[in-house]
Amino acid sequence: MPDRAPTLSIHARFARVVVAAIAPLLLGSSPCFAAEPNASRPYVSVLRAHDANGLEIGMPFRDVARRLRLEDLGGGQYSARERGIAYNLEFTPLGRLFRINTEQMIGRFQPDYTFGRQLTAKLTAKYGPPHYNSLPDGIASWSGYTHLRFASGQVLPREIERLSARLTTLSGEVTLHIQLLDFGVLLRDQALLNQGPRNRGADVATF
Numbered sequence: 001m002p003d004r005a006p007t008l009s010i011h012a013r014f015a016r017v018v019v020a021a022i023a024p025l026l027l028g029s030s031p032c033f034a035a036e037p038n039a040s041r042p043y044v045s046v047l048r049a050h051d052a053n054g055l056e057i058g059m060p061f062r063d064v065a066r067r068l069r070l071e072d073l074g075g076g077q078y079s080a081r082e083r084g085i086a087y088n089l090e091f092t093p094l095g096r097l098f099r100i101n102t103e104q105m106i107g108r109f110q111p112d113y114t115f116g117r118q119l120t121a122k123l124t125a126k127y128g129p130p131h132y133n134s135l136p137d138g139i140a141s142w143s144g145y146t147h148l149r150f151a152s153g154q155v156l157p158r159e160i161e162r163l164s165a166r167l168t169t170l171s172g173e174v175t176l177h178i179q180l181l182d183f184g185v186l187l188r189d190q191a192l193l194n195q196g197p198r199n200r201g202a203d204v205a206t207f
Helices: 019-025 061-067 113-127 183-204
Strands: 035-037 071-074 077-082 085-091 097-108 139-150 155-170 173-182
Touching: 035 183, 097 183, 113 139, 113 155, 155 183, 173 183
Parallel strands: none
Antiparallel strands: 035 139, 071 077, 077 085, 085 097, 097 173, 139 155, 155 173
């Protein structure tokens, strides 16, 4: 089992969420437009809990690898399966967990209004009330926004934290899908990696 920080690649599905805030921060990309949290308006999480089945957002890669038998998918992504739950995970370049996707088959039944309320109550007890909820036919979601300062000096709101829950049914089998992600973890690690090269660049610039 590897015990190292994986290399990160941001995929299109995430870029659609916070295009200006996240994708431009990738080191080695060109062009590169940096964004950083606005220190005068620190982000406060909208969630009561920040884990899925005990996997905590921000958890180091080595700790996750001790819990799960990880399969390297490339680009900082890993998959695993434990106790009937399938995981798809993504790590920052410094090896911290910032995205958790889970899929769990929960039985053969018709998800009705009563089940929607039961599932919502269970989610609410752990994470707090959803900001939007159309379970069982649709999605329950939580979204947290913060202000990011871009290289231009503009400070703009961007989604930084997300939790969603939804159901799918195939051949009568109901599957629960959970996604939990925190781009703040990624931003902080990107900023740490960028700090040294950025400062050295300022030092060696001559004119």
